[in-house]
Amino acid sequence: WLIKNYDYDLIKFLQWTCATPMKLIGKQLTIIDEQDMICLENDYSQCQPSQNSSIIK
Numbered sequence: 185w186l187i188k189n190y191d192y193d194l195i196k197f198l199q200w201t202c203a204t205p206m207k208l209i210g211k212q213l214t215i216i217d218e219q220d221m222i223c224l225e226n227d228y229s230q231c232q233p234s235q236n237s238s239i240i241k
Contacts, residue, residue: 193214
């Protein structure tokens with residue numbers, strides 16, 4: 185749905201801000217391709233927590 189309705193670079197930015205995989209830290213956003221953004225369930229433990237995250241009660 186996102187690919188059909190939003191700009192490709194916006195999708196990358198949204199995914200990047202949600203969780204930054206440790207293997208991508210230090211890379212420029214513009215050189216990351218779609219394959220880099222695929223998140224497998226095991227990758228969740230290797231993601232850097234967002235500094236802006238909050239708990240919703």
